Amino acid sequence: MALFYVRMDVDIPLDLDPTVRTETLAREKEYSQELQRAGKWVHIWRVVGQYSNISIFDVESPDELHEILWNLPLFAYMTMEVLPLTGHPSSIA
Amino acid sequence: MALFYVRMDVDIPLDLDPTVRTETLAREKEYSQELQRAGKWVHIWRVVGQYSNISIFDVESPDELHEILWNLPLFAYMTMEVLPLTGHPSSIA
Amino acid sequence: MALFYVRMDVDIPLDLDPTVRTETLAREKEYSQELQRAGKWVHIWRVVGQYSNISIFDVESPDELHEILWNLPLFAYMTMEVLPLTGHPSSIA
Amino acid sequence: MALFYVRMDVDIPLDLDPTVRTETLAREKEYSQELQRAGKWVHIWRVVGQYSNISIFDVESPDELHEILWNLPLFAYMTMEVLPLTGHPSSIA
Amino acid sequence: MALFYVRMDVDIPLDLDPTVRTETLAREKEYSQELQRAGKWVHIWRVVGQYSNISIFDVESPDELHEILWNLPLFAYMTMEVLPLTGHPSSIA
Amino acid sequence: MALFYVRMDVDIPLDLDPTVRTETLAREKEYSQELQRAGKWVHIWRVVGQYSNISIFDVESPDELHEILWNLPLFAYMTMEVLPLTGHPSSIA
Amino acid sequence: MALFYVRMDVDIPLDLDPTVRTETLAREKEYSQELQRAGKWVHIWRVVGQYSNISIFDVESPDELHEILWNLPLFAYMTMEVLPLTGHPSSIA
Amino acid sequence: MALFYVRMDVDIPLDLDPTVRTETLAREKEYSQELQRAGKWVHIWRVVGQYSNISIFDVESPDELHEILWNLPLFAYMTMEVLPLTGHPSSIA
Amino acid sequence: MALFYVRMDVDIPLDLDPTVRTETLAREKEYSQELQRAGKWVHIWRVVGQYSNISIFDVESPDELHEILWNLPLFAYMTMEVLPLTGHPSSIA
Amino acid sequence: MALFYVRMDVDIPLDLDPTVRTETLAREKEYSQELQRAGKWVHIWRVVGQYSNISIFDVESPDELHEILWNLPLFAYMTMEVLPLTGHPSSIA
Numbered sequence: 001m002a003l004f005y006v007r008m009d010v011d012i013p014l015d016l017d018p019t020v021r022t023e024t025l026a027r028e029k030e031y032s033q034e035l036q037r038a039g040k041w042v043h044i045w046r047v048v049g050q051y052s053n054i055s056i057f058d059v060e061s062p063d064e065l066h067e068i069l070w071n072l073p074l075f076a077y078m079t080m081e082v083l084p085l086t087g088h089p090s091s092i093a
Numbered sequence: 094m095a096l097f098y099v100r101m102d103v104d105i106p107l108d109l110d111p112t113v114r115t116e117t118l119a120r121e122k123e124y125s126q127e128l129q130r131a132g133k134w135v136h137i138w139r140v141v142g143q144y145s146n147i148s149i150f151d152v153e154s155p156d157e158l159h160e161i162l163w164n165l166p167l168f169a170y171m172t173m174e175v176l177p178l179t180g181h182p183s184s185i186a
Numbered sequence: 187m188a189l190f191y192v193r194m195d196v197d198i199p200l201d202l203d204p205t206v207r208t209e210t211l212a213r214e215k216e217y218s219q220e221l222q223r224a225g226k227w228v229h230i231w232r233v234v235g236q237y238s239n240i241s242i243f244d245v246e247s248p249d250e251l252h253e254i255l256w257n258l259p260l261f262a263y264m265t266m267e268v269l270p271l272t273g274h275p276s277s278i279a
Numbered sequence: 280m281a282l283f284y285v286r287m288d289v290d291i292p293l294d295l296d297p298t299v300r301t302e303t304l305a306r307e308k309e310y311s312q313e314l315q316r317a318g319k320w321v322h323i324w325r326v327v328g329q330y331s332n333i334s335i336f337d338v339e340s341p342d343e344l345h346e347i348l349w350n351l352p353l354f355a356y357m358t359m360e361v362l363p364l365t366g367h368p369s370s371i372a
Numbered sequence: 373m374a375l376f377y378v379r380m381d382v383d384i385p386l387d388l389d390p391t392v393r394t395e396t397l398a399r400e401k402e403y404s405q406e407l408q409r410a411g412k413w414v415h416i417w418r419v420v421g422q423y424s425n426i427s428i429f430d431v432e433s434p435d436e437l438h439e440i441l442w443n444l445p446l447f448a449y450m451t452m453e454v455l456p457l458t459g460h461p462s463s464i465a
Numbered sequence: 466m467a468l469f470y471v472r473m474d475v476d477i478p479l480d481l482d483p484t485v486r487t488e489t490l491a492r493e494k495e496y497s498q499e500l501q502r503a504g505k506w507v508h509i510w511r512v513v514g515q516y517s518n519i520s521i522f523d524v525e526s527p528d529e530l531h532e533i534l535w536n537l538p539l540f541a542y543m544t545m546e547v548l549p550l551t552g553h554p555s556s557i558a
Numbered sequence: 559m560a561l562f563y564v565r566m567d568v569d570i571p572l573d574l575d576p577t578v579r580t581e582t583l584a585r586e587k588e589y590s591q592e593l594q595r596a597g598k599w600v601h602i603w604r605v606v607g608q609y610s611n612i613s614i615f616d617v618e619s620p621d622e623l624h625e626i627l628w629n630l631p632l633f634a635y636m637t638m639e640v641l642p643l644t645g646h647p648s649s650i651a
Numbered sequence: 652m653a654l655f656y657v658r659m660d661v662d663i664p665l666d667l668d669p670t671v672r673t674e675t676l677a678r679e680k681e682y683s684q685e686l687q688r689a690g691k692w693v694h695i696w697r698v699v700g701q702y703s704n705i706s707i708f709d710v711e712s713p714d715e716l717h718e719i720l721w722n723l724p725l726f727a728y729m730t731m732e733v734l735p736l737t738g739h740p741s742s743i744a
Numbered sequence: 745m746a747l748f749y750v751r752m753d754v755d756i757p758l759d760l761d762p763t764v765r766t767e768t769l770a771r772e773k774e775y776s777q778e779l780q781r782a783g784k785w786v787h788i789w790r791v792v793g794q795y796s797n798i799s800i801f802d803v804e805s806p807d808e809l810h811e812i813l814w815n816l817p818l819f820a821y822m823t824m825e826v827l828p829l830t831g832h833p834s835s836i837a
Numbered sequence: 838m839a840l841f842y843v844r845m846d847v848d849i850p851l852d853l854d855p856t857v858r859t860e861t862l863a864r865e866k867e868y869s870q871e872l873q874r875a876g877k878w879v880h881i882w883r884v885v886g887q888y889s890n891i892s893i894f895d896v897e898s899p900d901e902l903h904e905i906l907w908n909l910p911l912f913a914y915m916t917m918e919v920l921p922l923t924g925h926p927s928s929i930a
Contacts, residue, residue, distance in 0.1 A: 002467060002527050003138065004549070005147055006607065013572065014199065014262060032183040043136075044184050045096065045149075048177040048248045049192060049255040049268040054098055056136075061526075062467050062549035062606045069607040076572060082607040084141040084469070084527035084549055090125045091137050095188060095248050097270070099328060106293065107478065107541060141527045142471065142534040142547040154247075155188050155270035155327045162328040169293060175328040177190070177248035177270055189324065191333055200385065200448060218369040229322075230370050231282065231335075234363040234434045235378060235441040235454040240284055242322075270327040276311040277323050281374060281434050283456070285700065292665065340433075341374050341456035341699045348700040355665060361700040363376070363434035363456055375696065377705055386757065386820060404741040415694075415707075416742050417654065420735040420806045421750060421813040421826040426656055428696075456699040462683040463695050468603065470612055479850065479913060497648045508601075509649050510561065510614075513642040513899045514843060514906040514919040519563055521601075549606040555590040556602050560839060560899050562921070564793060571758065619898075620792045620839050620921035627793040634758060640793040642841070642899035642921055653746060653806050655828070657886060664851065712805075713746050713828035713885045720886040727851060733886040735748070735806035735828055747882065749891055776927040787880075787893075788928050789840065792921040798842055800880075828885040834869040835881050 002059050003085040006069070010051045012077045027073040035068060056085075095152050096178040099162070103144045105170045120166040128161060149178075188245050189271040192255070196237045198263045213259040221254060242271075281338050282364040285348070289330045291356045306352040314347060335364075374431050375457040378441065382423045384449045399445040407440060428457070467524050468550040471534070475516045477542045492538040500533060521550075561643040562615045562623055567608070570635045585631040593626060614643075653710050654736040657720070661702045663728045678724040686719060707736075746803050747829040750813065754795045756821045771817040779812060800829075839896050840922040843906070847888045849914045864910040872905060893922075 012021060035041035043056040059065045062084075069080065087093075105114060128134035136149040152158045155177075162173065180186075198207060221227035229242040245251045248270075255266065273279075291300060314320035322335040338344045341363075348359065366372075384393060407413035415428040431437045434456075441452065459465075477486060500506035508521040524530045527549075534545065552558075570579060593599035601614040617623045620642075627638065645651075663672060686692035694707040710716045713735075720731065738744075756765060779785035787800040803809045806828075813824065831837075849858060872878035880893040896902045899921075906917065924930075 004527070005138070005140070029183045033185050036183075036185045043149075043186075044181045045098070045178040046181040046252065047098070048179050048252040049266040053181050054176070054178065056138075062469075063551045065549065066551040066604065066606040080607040082549060083147070084530065084547060085138040085147065086141050086528045086531040088137045088139040088146055090122045090129075092126050092129045093136070097248075139531060141531040142545045155190075156272045158270065159272040159325060159327040173328040175270060177251065177268060179249045179252040191324070191326070215369045219371050222369075222371045229335075229372070230367045231284070231364040232367040232438060233284070234365050234438040235452040239367055240362070240364065242324075269333070271324040271333065272327050274323045274325040274332055276308045276315075278312050278315045279322070283434070341376070342458045344456065345458040345697060345699040359700040361456060363437065363454060365435045365438040377696070377698070401741045405743050408741075408743045415744070416739045417656070417707075417736040418739040418810065419656070420737050420810040421824040425739055426734070426736065428694075455705070457696040457705065458699050460695045460697040460704055462680045462687075464684050464687045465694075470603070470605070494648045498650050501648075501650045508614075508651070509646045510563070510643040511646040511903065512563070513644050513903040514917040518646055519641070519643065521603075548612070550603040550612065551606050553602045553604040553611055555587045555594075557591050557594045558601070562899070620841075621923045623921065624790060624792040624923040638793040640921060642902065642919060644900045644903040655806075713748075714830045716828065717830040717883065717885040731886040733828060735809065735826060737807045737810040749882070749884070773927045777929050780927075780929045787930075788925045789842070789893075789922040790925040791842070792923050797925055798920070798922065800882075827891070829882040829891065830885050832881045832883040832890055834866045834873075836870050836873045837880070 002061055002065070004057045004059070004062075004065055005081075005083040005085055006055045006057060006065075007047075007081040008053050008055065008072075008074075009079045010074055010077055011079070012074075024073050031071070031073055040064075040068065095154055095158070097150045097152070097155075097158055098174075098176040098178055099148045099150060099158075100140075100174045101146050101148065101165075101167075102172045103167055103170055104172070105167075117166050124164070124166055133157075133161065188247055188251070190243045190245070190248075190251055191267075191269040191271055192241045192243060192251075193233075193267040194239050194241065194258075194260075195265045196260060196263055197265070198260075210259050217257070217259055226250075226254065281340055281344070283336045283338070283341075283344055284360075284362040284364055285334045285336060285344075286326075286360045287332050287334065287351075287353075288358045289353055289356055290358070291353075303352045310350070310352055319343075319347065374433055374437070376429045376431070376434075376437055377453075377455040377457055378427045378429060378437075379419075379453045380425050380427065380444075380446075381451045382446055382449055383451070384446075396445045403443070403445055412436075412440065467526055467530070469522045469524070469530055470546075470548040470550055471520045471522060471530075472512075472546040473518050473520065473537075473539075474544045475539060475542055476544070477539075489538050496536070496538055505529075505533065560617050560619055560623070562617070562620075563639075563641040563643055564613045564615060564623075564627065565605075565610060565639045566613065566630075566632075567610045567637045568632055568635055569609070569637070570632075582631050589629070589631055598622075598626065653712055653716070655708045655710070655713075655716055656732075656734040656736055657706045657708060657716075658698075658732045659704050659706065659723075659725075660730045661725060661728055662730070663725075675724050682722070682724055691715075691719065746805055746809070748801045748803070748806075748809055749825075749827040749829055750799045750801060750809075751791075751825045752797050752799065752816075752818075753823045754818055754821055755823070756818075768817050775815070775817055784808075784812065839898055839902070841894045841896070841899075841902055842918075842920040842922055843892045843894060843902075844884075844918040845890050845892065845909075845911075846916045847911055847914055848916070849911075861910050868908070868910055877901075877905065 032041060032044065040057060040059055041055060042058045045054050047054060057065055069075065125134060125137065133150060133152055134148060135151045138147050140147060150158055162168065218227060218230065226243060226245055227241060228244045231240050233240060243251055255261065311320060311323065319336060319338055320334060321337045324333050326333060336344055348354065404413060404416065412429060412431055413427060414430045417426050419426060429437055441447065497506060497509065505522060505524055506520060507523045510519050512519060522530055534540065590599060590602065598615060598617055599613060600616045603612050605612060615623055627633065683692060683695065691708060691710055692706060693709045696705050698705060708716055720726065776785060776788065784801060784803055785799060786802045789798050791798060801809055869878060869881065877894060877896055878892060879895045882891050884891060894902055906912065
């Protein structure tokens with residue numbers, strides 16, 4: 001089991017074809033929700049005032065995380081920060 | 094209701110009196126766990142390889158968050174990043 | 187009640203259609219003034235020599251702030267910094 | 280008339296004599312409130328989770344602002360960012 | 373009276389129409405020299421090896437400085453740093 | 466299986482007791498070599514001109530990596546950068 | 559013998575002709591694998607969540623490394639960080 | 652003739668002996684004024700809210716500038732930025 | 745006499761007309777070699793893995809250096825860092 | 838043969854014993870000059886206004902460069918930047 005913090009900042013070019021844009025966003029949402037239902041993408045929050053999310057992933061390995069992130073429909077338009085996490089000694093979870 | 098991401102980086106001076114250090118760390122743990130039990134400090138993870146945590150707070154207001162952070166026993170030894178969060182449209186939560 | 191500092195830096199592409207530009211700026215102004223009259227956008231100042239503003243928002247929650255910022259007509263052309271604020275112990279306000 | 284944004288980040292050495300600390304903080308508060316009452320220091324907010332404030336000054340000139348900041352009792356322990364402001368065309372104030 | 377340091381870094385798009393470019397540069401020069409003759413733009417130096425200048429302005433107020441900078445013919449192609457100045461105690465001027 | 470890149474920058478205080486220093490460095494070396502022999506710390510190189518190393522770890526999980534790094538005898542004197550790795554599609558390994 | 563750490567961050571323009579893109583990526587892979595087989599490009603890993611690799615080169619000299627990097631089919635689309643390495647005193651290799 | 656912009660940021664240790672401090676500041680002032688009278692240190696301004704100055708030097712050569720800066724009584728407590736300047740084509744000076 | 749370190753980072757747009765590109769690079773080379781033969785551009789090295797050079801100039805003055813750099817055929821595609829140098833007390837040159 | 842650019846920024850603690858300081862500086866000078874005479878340390882310049890040097894080394898390998906830098910008497914008080922160099926195609930040297 002491997003826990004990761006991922007921050008994704010989205011920057012879609014202003015001149016992207018509107019149909020491509022709409023279709024890509026729909027696929028991104030579906031892709032994300034499928035992983036949420038599978039228990040891999042355990043949290044996703046929007047950062048206030050930013051086209052960005054902060055997410056927590058719970059995966060088998062760094063390999064699986066890369067597979068997931070690399071195939072995000074919005075991957076080409078994103079900048080990412082990835083940090084491995086571990087349990088905190090003060091956590092009661 | 095107000096959701097916040099907080100990253101805390103701890104830097105305790107190397108020459109801090111060991112008793113003060115031990116006692117402060119104990120108080121920090123107790124303080125954190127009390128807030129976790131109260132449902133205010135909803136997540137805390139350790140960042141791998143760092144004396145740092147990434148936390149999620151669920152509080153009444155920015156005022157309440159400041160009150161909580163300012164009174165952390167380790168506050169004087171920490172650097173913090175605070176980001177307001179909101180629900181993500183793709184979240185199934 | 188939740189107080190926020192927001193700095194917005196505007197970067198409109200040089201080749202944006204002049205009509206779109208003019209119309210977007212007019213909508214931005216109207217949108218901003220409506221929120222000022224509603225007491226949500228309590229201060230807005232121009233930073234000298236920059237196409238930027240420093241603003242103070244007084245809203246119900248981070249959720250409401252995000253709703254406001256995300257719908258700014260100029261949102262796609264802006265970079266933002268958002269900081270939660272709280273009362274200062276030295277303030278006489 | 281001259282408007283300025285000032286962010287002050289405070290970093291008091293951990294080994295400062297507690298009496299000096301208490302006395303300096305008291306003088307800082309008194310100094311700040313006197314300037315607030317005189318209408319020079321028009322806003323002061325605490326940044327959530329930081330030993331920092333964001334302030335707005337309304338003074339005669341940059342010279343007067345420097346005089347005020349240089350004489351802050353905590354000046355030697357502060358890092359500052361100073362930005363001149365002007366009225367925003369969208370402001371209804 | 374208000375003194376300001378301004379550094380302007382110019383970045384004209386490589387594909388700007390040559391006539392527009394030539395005409396804008398001519399207007400910039402005329403605009404700058406008019407302000408120099410009026411005693412507002414008291415110094416302007418080129419930074420060696422950069423398409424940049426370091427300037428000193430002596431104006432009535434931050435408001436007047438913003439008015440001047442905002443109307444620079446090259447404003448849309450510039451990045452600026454603005455610092456308020458005051459007399460130095462060691463100056464013999 | 467989980468692969469990680471770790472860069473460690475060492476900054477031992479100049480006034481550290483020479484005996485403590487020597488003894489800590491000896492324990493660090495022994496600790497590192499034990500992990501190398503166990504196949505966990507698979508590469509370690511010195512960065513030219515820096516008191517730094519670039520290392521590759523091959524561990525069970527982020528949890529195990531944190532356990533290893535947190536217990537480094539030099540941990541209190543180090544700054545670390547940790548990046549999860551995965552196989553590269555061009556690799557022939 | 560000379561050892562180098564190289565991090566390559568790839569940024570292929572979104573509007574690059576798909577045939578050119580496919581063909582360039584194929585040449586890059588072939589070029590990389592040839593150097594791996596020759597024992598010059600001794601390690602290549604993908605950084606999780608990034609279009610980036612971390613590589614180790616074992617070459618005759620800085621001159622040979624430059625020759626190799628400059629001729630990468632993707633060179634024009636890459637940003638690179640190059641650090642010379644040397645044996646680490648704790649290494650058992 | 653050689654023109655230079657120099658920004659000096661002063662950071663005197665809080666525990667410096669008060670007599671040494673007073674005496675060093677007096678020597679700094681005298682040294683600066685001598686160079687101003689000699690026409691070498693042609694401008695010096697205080698940056699508002701900072702223990703910093705922005706200065707213009709008019710010297711024979713980079714060698715002479717270094718000689719001057721290196722011998723500043725406060726040199727050990729300063730961080731400096733040095734930029735060579737040249738005449739600006741828009742200058743009427 | 746005035747010595748300068750200059751680092752030039754070249755970034756030619758990917759869509760520049762190939763003939764313009766070839767012709768500009770040829771003029772750059774000729775221009776550089778003429779200045780090398782004149783003893784003004786005393787060293788030029790390529791930084792490994794970068795489209796960058798590190799150069800040493802030996803000129804009459806900052807004015808002459810600016811004249812040289814400003815007229816580089818590649819100037820519009822370069823970012824530069826310029827540092828004045830002086831003799832080092834340990835140098836045996 | 839391997840060419841390297843090295844920038845060394847020196848930061849000797851203000852409270853270092855004056856005898857140790859003088860003696861260390863003398864050893865540094867002797868060490869540097871020995872390497873200059875051996876043709877390893879081929880250039881050393883002082884950066885104007887900084888306690889820094891920019892140097893060029895011509896060594897057998899990165900290993901030899903590390904050996905040289907690591908044994909600098911001032912090593913513990915220095916921050917370094919190391920860049921491998923190669924011949925420039927425009928160089929007439």
